[in-house]
Amino acid sequence: MTANISLGxxxxxxxxxxxxxxxxxxxxxxxxxxIVFLVRTLWIFALPVLLLIAMxxxxxxxxxxxxxxxxxxxxxxxxxxxxxxxxxxxxxxxFQWKFIRLTQEALExxxxxxxxxxxxxxxxxILTLTTSPIALTDGLEKLMSPLRKLRFPAHELAMMxxxxxxxxxxxLEETDRIQKAQMARGADFESGNLFQRAKSMxxxxxxxxxxxxxxxDELAMAMESRCYHGGEGRTRMRxxxxxxxxxxxxxxxxxxxxxxxxxxxxxx
Amino acid sequence: MPILVERLSHTYLPGSALAYPALSDxxxxxxxxxxxxxxxHTGSGKSTLIQxxxxxxxxxxxxxxxxxxxxxxxxxxxxxxxxxGMVFQYPEYQLFEETVERDVSFGPKNMxxxxxxxxxxxxxxxxxxxxxxxxxxxxxxxxxxxGEKRRAALAGILAMRPKYLVLxxxxxxxxxxxxxxxxxxxxxxxxxxNTGIVMVSHSMDDVAMYADRIAVLDQGSLGMxxxxxxxxxxGDELIRMGLNLPQATRLVRALRERGVAIExxxxxxxxxxxxxxxxxxxxx
Ligand SMILES: Nc1ncnc2c1ncn2[C@@H]1O[C@H](COP(=O)(O)OP(=O)(O)OP(=O)(O)O)[C@@H](O)[C@H]1O
Ligand SMILES: [Mg+2]
Numbered sequence: 001m002t003a004n005i006s007l008g009x010x011x012x013x014x015x016x017x018x019x020x021x022x023x024x025x026x027x028x029x030x031x032x033x034x035i036v037f038l039v040r041t042l043w044i045f046a047l048p049v050l051l052l053i054a055m056x057x058x059x060x061x062x063x064x065x066x067x068x069x070x071x072x073x074x075x076x077x078x079x080x081x082x083x084x085x086x087x088x089x090x091x092x093x094x095f096q097w098k099f100i101r102l103t104q105e106a107l108e109x110x111x112x113x114x115x116x117x118x119x120x121x122x123x124x125x126i127l128t129l130t131t132s133p134i135a136l137t138d139g140l141e142k143l144m145s146p147l148r149k150l151r152f153p154a155h156e157l158a159m160m161x162x163x164x165x166x167x168x169x170x171x172l173e174e175t176d177r178i179q180k181a182q183m184a185r186g187a188d189f190e191s192g193n194l195f196q197r198a199k200s201m202x203x204x205x206x207x208x209x210x211x212x213x214x215x216x217d218e219l220a221m222a223m224e225s226r227c228y229h230g231g232e233g234r235t236r237m238r239x240x241x242x243x244x245x246x247x248x249x250x251x252x253x254x255x256x257x258x259x260x261x262x263x264x265x266x267x268x
Numbered sequence: 269m270p271i272l273v274e275r276l277s278h279t280y281l282p283g284s285a286l287a288y289p290a291l292s293d294x295x296x297x298x299x300x301x302x303x304x305x306x307x308x309h310t311g312s313g314k315s316t317l318i319q320x321x322x323x324x325x326x327x328x329x330x331x332x333x334x335x336x337x338x339x340x341x342x343x344x345x346x347x348x349x350x351x352x353g354m355v356f357q358y359p360e361y362q363l364f365e366e367t368v369e370r371d372v373s374f375g376p377k378n379m380x381x382x383x384x385x386x387x388x389x390x391x392x393x394x395x396x397x398x399x400x401x402x403x404x405x406x407x408x409x410x411x412x413x414x415g416e417k418r419r420a421a422l423a424g425i426l427a428m429r430p431k432y433l434v435l436x437x438x439x440x441x442x443x444x445x446x447x448x449x450x451x452x453x454x455x456x457x458x459x460x461x462n463t464g465i466v467m468v469s470h471s472m473d474d475v476a477m478y479a480d481r482i483a484v485l486d487q488g489s490l491g492m493x494x495x496x497x498x499x500x501x502x503g504d505e506l507i508r509m510g511l512n513l514p515q516a517t518r519l520v521r522a523l524r525e526r527g528v529a530i531e532x533x534x535x536x537x538x539x540x541x542x543x544x545x546x547x548x549x550x551x552x
Contacts, residue, residue: 062285064284064285065285068284068285068286071284174361177356177361178361178362180319180324180356181354181356181359181361181362182362182374183324183349184322184324184349184353184354184356184425185349185362185374185375185378185424185425185428186346186349186350186374186375186378186379186428187374187378188346188378202364203362203364203374206364207361207362207363207364210361210410211361
C-alpha cells in the first residue's frame with residue numbers, strides 16, 4: 001500500500017543541482033512550468049525535453065527515478081490521453097468506425113497534454129529529488145518573507161509545512177504497521193461492499209489518530225522545552241546564499257524561455 | 269505439522285530504484301510446540317522474516333508453508349492467520365475499540381465464531397495475561413497503563429487460540445517484572461497448549477533460557493541455526509555480527525581469562541551459578 005510513493009522524495013547527493021540555492025530552484029521551477037505551457041508546436045517540445053534531460057544529467061539522478069516518478073501517474077496519463085483522443089473536435093479525420101472518430105487535431109491534442117503532464121511531473125520531481133524538505137521550506141519561507149509586512153504568517157506556514165513533510169513517511173509507516181497488526185487479527189480490508197469496507201477502516205483510523213495526536217503533543221512539548229516561540233527574532237543555522245551557479249541556472253532557463261517564446265511566434 | 273520456510277528471499281520495492289534485498293535464501297522449520305528464538309543485529313531482517321510466517325509479506329522467492337498451507341494462496345490466508353498469531357513490537361498501538369473486551373474479541377469475531385464462544389475466549393485470554401476480566405473487560409483500552417495495554421493487546425491475539433505464536437520483541441519497554449510475567453506466560457502456553465513459539469529478541473539471556481533452537485540473522489542471511497549450546501559456543505562470530513553473549517557465557521569467559529578453569533561453556537545463569545556454588549563448597 002505504501003510501497004511506491006516516490007513523489008516528493010529526496011535523494012541526497014552533491015550534484016550541481018543539489019547545491020543550487022533552494023530559492024533559485026523554486027523560482028526556476030515556476031519558469032519551467034511556464035515553459036512547458038508555452039509550447040504549442042510539437043517539434044518545439046524538443047526544447048523542454050532536452051532541458052529535462054539536462055536537468056536529470058546535472059542532478060545526477062538515475063533515469064529509473066524518472067520512471068518511478070511517473071509510476072503513480074500512469075493511469076492518469078492513460079486516461080488523459082484517451083479522453084483527449086476521443087473528446088477533441090477536429091476536421092481532418094484519420095480513422096472512423098461507427099461512432100468512433102479519430103482526428104488529426106485530437107491526436108495532436110492528446111499527445112500534447114500527455115507530454116505536458118509527463119514533463120511537469122518529471123520536472124517538478126527534480127526539485128523534490130534534489131532539495132531536502134528542510135531546504136525547500138527554508139527557501140519558501142525566505143521567498144514569502146516580504147509578505148510578512150502584510151501580516152502574512154510566513155514562518156509559521158513554513159514550519160507547519162516542514163513538520164507535515166517530516167511526518168508523512170512516519171504516518172505512512174505507522175499506517176502500514178497498524179494495518180498489518182489488524183490483518184494479523186484477521187481483519188479484511190478487501191472484501192465487502194463500500195459500507196463494509198469503510199467500516200473496516202475503523203481499526204486502522206482510530207489507532208492512527210490516537211498516535212498522531214500523541215506525536216503532535218510530544219513534538220510541541222519537545223519544541224517548547226527547547227525554547228521555540230515562533231519566528232520572531234529567530235536566527236538560522238544555515239543561511240541561504242546565492243552563488244554564481246544560481247546565476248548560470250537562471251540564465252539557462254531564461255534563455256530557453258526566450259527561445260521558445262520567439263520560436264512560437266515565428267511563422268514556421 | 270510444522271511451519272516450513274523454504275529458500276525464502278525477500279526484496280522490498282522490487283524493480284524500483286529503491287529495491288532493497290532484506291532477506292536471502294532462508295530455510296528453516298518451526299515444529300509444533302517448539303520455541304525458536306530469532307536474534308540478529310538491527311536491520312538484519314528479523315521483522316521481515318517473521319512477517320512471512322502468516323502471509324503479511326510474501327516471499328519474492330521461495331515458499332512459506334504453514335501446516336502445509338502455502339501463504340501465497342489468497343484463499344488460505346485467513347486460515348493461516350488464525351493458525352499463526354502475531355504479536356508486533358509495541359502491540360498496544362493496535363487497540364481501537366471502546367472496551368477492552370470488545371478489542372480482545374476483534375480477532376475471534378473475524379474468525380467468524382459465535383458470540384458466546386467469543387465471550388468465553390476473550391475472558392479466558394484476559395485471565396491468562398493477568399488482567400482479571402471482572403475489573404478490565406468494561407474499561408476503555410485507552411485508560412490502561414502502558415504495561416496493561418501491552419497485555420490487553422496480547423490477549424487479543426491469544427483469544428484466537430493460535431497454534432503458533434510469533435512475537436517481535438514482546439518485552440521491549442517493559443519493567444523487569446513485566447518481562448518475567450510475559451516470558452512465563454509464553455512458556456506456559458507452550459507447555460499447556462503445545463503452542464509453537466517464534467520470538468525475536470534482543471536479549472541473549474532470554475533466548476538462551478527459553479529457546480529450543482536459535483536462528484541468527486546476519487545482514488539478511490541465516491548466519492547460524494542450532495541449539496543455544498551450538499550457537500553460543502561460537503561467541504566470536506556472534507560478536508563480529510554485532511551481537512552479544514548471554515551473561516553466563518560472558519562470565520565464564522571473564523573467569524577463564526583470570527585463570528579459573530571451567531571445563532564446559534555455560535549460557536544459562538542458573539546452571540552457572542550452581543556450578544560456581546558447587547565449586548565454592550568444594551574449595552572450602
Ligand atoms: N517497508 C520497507 N521498505 C523498504 N525497506 C524496508 C522496509 N522495512 C524494512 N526495510 C529494510 O529492511 C531491512 C530489514 O528490516 P527489518 O525491520 O526486518 O530489521 P530487524 O532485524 O527487524 O531490525 P530491528 O532489530 O531494528 O527491529 C532494514 O535495512 C530496513 O531498512
Ligand atoms: Mg524489527
